[in-house]
Amino acid sequence: MQRMSNKMKNMRAALLFFLVAVISLSVSAQNVAVTGTVTDKTGETVIGASVVEKGNAGNGTITDIDGNFSLNVPANATLVFSYVGMKSQEIALKGKTKVDIVMEDDAQALEEVVVIGYGTVQKKDLTGSVASVSAKQLESIPVSSASEALQGKMAGVQITTTEGSPDADIKIRVRGGGSLSQDNSPLYIVDGFPVSSISDIAPTDIQSVDVLKDASSTAIYGARGANGVIIITTKSGAEGKTQVNFGASYGFRNVIKQVGVLDPYEFSLYQYELDQSGTSYGAYKDLEIYKSKEGSNWQDQLFG
Template identity: 55%
Template sequence: MYKYMKLTNLIRINNGKSVSRLLFITALSSISLFSYAQHQQVRLAGSNVTLKTAFKQIEQQTKLFVDYNTQEVNDSRVLTKLPKNSNVKEVMEQLLEGSGCSITFSNGHIIINKQARTVSSTKNISGVVKDETGEPVIGANVVVKGTTNGTVTDMNGRYSLEVPEGGVLQISYIGYNTQEVKVGSGDVVNVSLREDSEALDEVVVIGYGTVKKSDLTGAVGSVQMKDVSQVGITSADRALQGQIAGVQVNARTGQPGESMMIRVRGSNSLAGGNEPLYVIDGMPVEKMNSDINPEDILSMEVLKDASSTAIYGSRGANGVVMITTKRGRTGDTV
């Protein structure tokens, strides 16, 4: 019984050592075969042979199979110059030079794979956006062309944005021509915007700022004073008469110098006031002063719907008349 147990243990020990030796020999053989497969000598022959023909010669001389996707590798390409005699690894690398492909040796196969394209690196671009007078443009849009990657300038007209190499910056602001600047080797791109007179003609003033007529969704009427100056108006409130739909301008008593009665979309109350809110250059006032010189006014906008109450609350329930006065600007004097 003792001898039997001892013999059994001996067999188990010997079996364990045999398995370990077998695994070691197998791994060593695999490494040797892998190394041998890469270092087999190859000699290509012929003139103006195609890449496909070169692969076949390699398969015949090395007993290795060349695997690839014809959509990734152009095997009909003619080789004007064959690689020098060398091992199969170096020959394959020379054949695929410039194609963006890599090779892998695996179980008697040479596998050709298309290398993934590396993502273009980006860099931080900063700068200042100014107008023609050198003043910073606040809130200008700075966008990488063709993408949604963008930012706006701060109170000093400065911006900072991650831009891919070779990217194009689009800088735009209402009333100015949009500019495109290609990013070069530098990290600073300063831009000077030029005023667009045509775009300025289409600007409408609303409570939160300015917007183009084509982008406006609210019920807002606009009157440019240059369009009604030939009528010979004597007061600013008369400039609205017959110019905007839904706005009624009538005389109160007929007294000279008396301000006109303005109603936006009719009267909203029988007992309360129906006078609209007047905003002159951003300053709300309860009544329009008839002494305002019409020549000093650039434009007048009338907010007729929720645009008025959303900004000015109950004070704008009867509509809002926004008056923008003329301001000095650079240029030749008259």
């Protein structure tokens, strides 16, 4: 009888433990009403932000005009917040019923926008031939003009200098030359306005450079875009704290080695010895006259 009594006590204890576990599971599985507000870094409310229970895409909502939301989810659920142009965030509730979050801009997603003529398009939807260079790619290049900063940055765009001096004119050709008698320069568009040259634009003032290289540019700009179109967007003011940037660089250009050349006397003497007739340079004694003549080193003229 005593053994039976002990067994009954053990069974009752096990049953009680089981009932407590079932009750705790049912309580944890109950849904709770979660509310909160979604804002950005400036404190403005985000309208239409998506709030979804992780693992249950059918249970979700969006924020209202004041950035508020309300959603019934399990007490131990995780909420996923997302909005176009902002980084997605996951918040584990852990019993909380009030959640206020601040969403950050997704700079990488915003940069995937390419300028095409009078509008913009996402890179994944782009079908034409467009080359782009951002401000980050230009800021580390110590050059004096925007044309020099673009050298070697875009396929199908050839940039050459007419001479070796630092202030030499720079020629830009998109897909090579298309005419033997006419100008092959592309059309330059700076902040929506056509200009004749971009040599006077500082590279530090440029936000982005987009080059239209195919026939789609002629559909927008007509015959002026036959040699390609270079669209430059300069930097503008932005919200936030006042920020001052300063950059400086120093450099020099020098020819490493020149080919040795003859002075006027040495050249005349060399030609006198080659002249079999002896009439082209006069008498041998007259060659002394060339010692007083100042010659020209054409390498200096060529390299500046």
